[in-house]
Amino acid sequence: MTIDLKANTCPNREQRAGAINAYYGKATDLVREVRAGSLVNQEREFQQSSGCVLNFYLTTRVVTIRDAVMIVHAPVGCSSTSLLYREVYRRIPPSEGRPTDFDLHWLTTNIDEKDVVYGGADKLRHAIKEAQARYNPEAIFILASCTSGIIGEDIEGVVAEVQAEVEATLVPVHCEGIRSRIIQTAYDAFWHGVLKYLVRKPVKKQPDLVNIASMLSYTWQDRQEITRLLNRIGLRPNFIPEFATVEQLRIMGEAAVTAPICPTYTDYLSKGLEQEFGVPYFMYPSPVGIDHTDEWLRTIARFTGKEREVEELIREERATWVPKMDAIRADFARLRPDGKKVEILGSLGQGRLLTQVPYFEEIGVSSPAAIIQDFDNLVLDEVEQIIDQAGDFDVLVNTFQAAELSHITRSYDPDVALTCPFQGSAYKREKGATRIHALRGDARRWSAQAGYKGAIAYGNFLLQSLKNKAFQKTMLAKTPDTYQDWWYEQTDPLHYIKKEA
Amino acid sequence: MGTVTALRPKEENRYPGIAEAPRFSCALGGAYMATLATFGAVPILHSGAGCGMSQNFGQNFAAGLNGAGPQGNTSTPCSCLVEEHAVFGGEDKLRALIQSTTELVRGDLFAVVSGCVPALIGDDVGAVVKEFREKVPILHVNTAGFVGNSYKGYEQYLDAVIDQLLTPQTVVRKRVNLLGVVPYQHIFWKGNLQVLKDLLAAVGVEANMIFTEPDGLEALRRIPSAELNLVFSPWSGVPAARKLKEKFGTPFAVIPSVPVGPKDTSQFLQFLARRLQLRRSRVEAYIAKEEARTYRFAEYMADIAMMALPNAYTAVVADTGTAIGLTRYGSNELGWLPEIVIVTDDPPEESREEIVRSLTEGLESAVKPEVHFEIDAHKIRLLLREHTVQLVLASSLEKYLAVDELDAMQLSVAFPAYDRLIVDRTYAGYRGGLALMEDIAYKYGGPL
Numbered sequence A: 001m002t003i004d005l006k007a008n009t010c011p012n013r014e015q016r017a018g019a020i021n022a023y024y025g026k027a028t029d030l031v032r033e034v035r036a037g038s039l040v041n042q043e044r045e046f047q048q049s050s051g052c053v054l055n056f057y058l059t060t061r062v063v064t065i066r067d068a069v070m071i072v073h074a075p076v077g078c079s080s081t082s083l084l085y086r087e088v089y090r091r092i093p094p095s096e097g098r099p100t101d102f103d104l105h106w107l108t109t110n111i112d113e114k115d116v117v118y119g120g121a122d123k124l125r126h127a128i129k130e131a132q133a134r135y136n137p138e139a140i141f142i143l144a145s146c147t148s149g150i151i152g153e154d155i156e157g158v159v160a161e162v163q164a165e166v167e168a169t170l171v172p173v174h175c176e177g178i179r180s181r182i183i184q185t186a187y188d189a190f191w192h193g194v195l196k197y198l199v200r201k202p203v204k205k206q207p208d209l210v211n212i213a214s215m216l217s218y219t220w221q222d223r224q225e226i227t228r229l230l231n232r233i234g235l236r237p238n239f240i241p242e243f244a245t246v247e248q249l250r251i252m253g254e255a256a257v258t259a260p261i262c263p264t265y266t267d268y269l270s271k272g273l274e275q276e277f278g279v280p281y282f283m284y285p286s287p288v289g290i291d292h293t294d295e296w297l298r299t300i301a302r303f304t305g306k307e308r309e310v311e312e313l314i315r316e317e318r319a320t321w322v323p324k325m326d327a328i329r330a331d332f333a334r335l336r337p338d339g340k341k342v343e344i345l346g347s348l349g350q351g352r353l354l355t356q357v358p359y360f361e362e363i364g365v366s367s368p369a370a371i372i373q374d375f376d377n378l379v380l381d382e383v384e385q386i387i388d389q390a391g392d393f394d395v396l397v398n399t400f401q402a403a404e405l406s407h408i409t410r411s412y413d414p415d416v417a418l419t420c421p422f423q424g425s426a427y428k429r430e431k432g433a434t435r436i437h438a439l440r441g442d443a444r445r446w447s448a449q450a451g452y453k454g455a456i457a458y459g460n461f462l463l464q465s466l467k468n469k470a471f472q473k474t475m476l477a478k479t480p481d482t483y484q485d486w487w488y489e490q491t492d493p494l495h496y497i498k499k500e501a
Numbered sequence B: 001m002g003t004v005t006a007l008r009p010k011e012e013n014r015y016p017g018i019a020e021a022p023r024f025s026c027a028l029g030g031a032y033m034a035t036l037a038t039f040g041a042v043p044i045l046h047s048g049a050g051c052g053m054s055q056n057f058g059q060n061f062a063a064g065l066n067g068a069g070p071q072g073n074t075s076t077p078c079s080c081l082v083e084e085h086a087v088f089g090g091e092d093k094l095r096a097l098i099q100s101t102t103e104l105v106r107g108d109l110f111a112v113v114s115g116c117v118p119a120l121i122g123d124d125v126g127a128v129v130k131e132f133r134e135k136v137p138i139l140h141v142n143t144a145g146f147v148g149n150s151y152k153g154y155e156q157y158l159d160a161v162i163d164q165l166l167t168p169q170t171v172v173r174k175r176v177n178l179l180g181v182v183p184y185q186h187i188f189w190k191g192n193l194q195v196l197k198d199l200l201a202a203v204g205v206e207a208n209m210i211f212t213e214p215d216g217l218e219a220l221r222r223i224p225s226a227e228l229n230l231v232f233s234p235w236s237g238v239p240a241a242r243k244l245k246e247k248f249g250t251p252f253a254v255i256p257s258v259p260v261g262p263k264d265t266s267q268f269l270q271f272l273a274r275r276l277q278l279r280r281s282r283v284e285a286y287i288a289k290e291e292a293r294t295y296r297f298a299e300y301m302a303d304i305a306m307m308a309l310p311n312a313y314t315a316v317v318a319d320t321g322t323a324i325g326l327t328r329y330g331s332n333e334l335g336w337l338p339e340i341v342i343v344t345d346d347p348p349e350e351s352r353e354e355i356v357r358s359l360t361e362g363l364e365s366a367v368k369p370e371v372h373f374e375i376d377a378h379k380i381r382l383l384l385r386e387h388t389v390q391l392v393l394a395s396s397l398e399k400y401l402a403v404d405e406l407d408a409m410q411l412s413v414a415f416p417a418y419d420r421l422i423v424d425r426t427y428a429g430y431r432g433g434l435a436l437m438e439d440i441a442y443k444y445g446g447p448l
């Protein structure tokens, strides 16, 4: 696939990679069908709110770019998620390495009834100039919405026309909510804008620079850990886009390699940087768990000529962390009186599937099934590799479908259910439940998940969840269920899938 | 005297809607929040897939880190419209969704809230909802994000309730409805409603909170049986009160804010005693008892109040009701000097003069606040910089600038408040002022 930067935007994930977000079955079947291209996405007759291409993944990320302004060209509701921007992220203490130049800004064009009829181009023009005058940013990201899309706003036209009048680089992002069922389309749309408008032709390479597109769901500590490890072998991470400067986006073409934290988040960017600027990339593994952190570092080292240094680093780090991991594994092994492995059910992104299953192996727990937000053909080989290692497993593909999650959680009845922190009452369980991840604004050490430190911190975090279930049990007993009993009595979590769609 | 200052020359302010971080979401957001606040009601969003989930950060968490509850956020049924619906229409999808929701989700009332996409593609949502009217209690809030903000959505929800659900009822003496407390936008909404209800119960009045009543549907249906509607805002809830008067003849009274602290609370009770012809002696006895206790307890906080903030110049940045309540309490009971008040909920033009009066008249302080109406976080910041203040009662958007740029203490008392959990905390009623001081002193914490 070539990336066409002359186009206004990327293709949707559905077209680019055959992405789907409704499936229940064996992992092997899923991979086979996706590879054959025989799987079409299906419509649900019962569906729950789950995020769109614009919200909340994209806005919360774009707004963190330090010397840029985000303009959401939409009615006022579409940007409300970004209200938490400034103060939440600012809670990360500068002593933990948070940059101090940290004045994040965004504007809404506040599309109203009049604009819907007469168009909002004038308003957008005005907003761009206002952003330039107020904040003097390096870049202005203009985010499209359902409404701007349906009323046919010519954002490209406005950008072409206004660019001459403002100093900031204008970057339109086509993240109209209705364009795709797959949230990950948002990432591609964003990277498309970044590649097209910001990344510059490298004047000279920086052989010690490693691009790392970091997910909001990995925490500040993860970033610190990765920095620590790379610094030890004489490399520098270029973390983008969160908390980056615009300059950091511009210099991505000068880096030695683009490394993944979440492969399918980074995919479009990685491929674009290689195609346009010759920056190599890899997709697997990510630095989660001790073994995968080793491999991740080794792969980076191969691209940067640090093979010797990395082996020394890995040796030293393993000496520190492997005994701690052994202790965690021993703790897990003791937990079930019947001698069986503790079962953990996680709901995760496609990228996390590749990290979590092996990590569970490492800490000695098993996973009866995997719940994935969406699935496409970008990492099929890697998923097959996982199946080879861990054996076949059940997969439910759904994007935050709370009723389906409740169903599958109850029918598999694992020892621990990992939930996203925003899933209503999904924490109500007879057994343990805990959150699957924190967000970047959480700078506490116990929330770490990446690198060696994170492998240990997360292992301990999971152990804690098995030691007291009072909260979940009490809430289950004392509050009513959301769904009718018949829902749990029938066996199909995808009961409401429309078979013919 | 208070002044309303034009921030910029007119020509520069051609698009006042364009704003940084305005403190509300869209009308869908407001109607959706009102549905979640009606216990037993199930929202059904006919909208894009992100419209519901994004309110989790933009409304629920913004109102003091609240979870959205059993029917909120990713638990909320939604038609999740995409391009093909925009082309072929979303009515079939909605029909299937309502059908499945009524089968699967436990609820007493279903509220279809339609957003921008169906409004733009011309879905006949009303017709689809009508097909279900015989089967289940169901409402249609015909809104869209672009018709207004969350406050508008609150009004539209009440409007739908009045039009589609309510029927005339026998009026019950000494029964009132509480209007104008907007769920989530008024971050202390739950505590405010409960305190008002308890206060009224103490003087023999039965209050219907509407929101957070255990049986939400029943609470809605009871609305026409009230003798009086009490609106705790100069503007929010007023349209509903007017409509209820038109339709059911219920009179209404507008109280500019939820009363904070003993003085305003006693005044409110005395007003009510006159208006509802309550037994005077009973009300006065209650007032005397509560005041005695509250002021005796005020002695416990008086030392730290004198230590931390004696006669502080204050800035208030909040929605209308919160701004009025706190400005009055600070000025009339704590001895603060209200320097500037910025009203952030974009009240309609016609109520602004009265809001300015409520904020500037009847204050003991020799300093009267400069009053601004502003939704733009950037302009609010610039306005604050023009003043020297020692205490900033605001949203958490002002958290760092108050300390770093104004050298003042800050407490988050208004939307959005991302730095504190508010479950049933409130500054309303007799105890409310003390609660405010508890929270402020927590920030101060010394030195002694």
Ligand code: SF4
Pocket: A074, A075, A076, A077, A078, A079, A146, A147, B026, B027, B028, B029, B047, B048, B050, B051, B052, B054, B115, B116, B117, B144, B145, B146
């Ligand atoms: S403004 Fe419209 S599209 Fe945006 S969240 Fe509100 S209803 Fe949805």
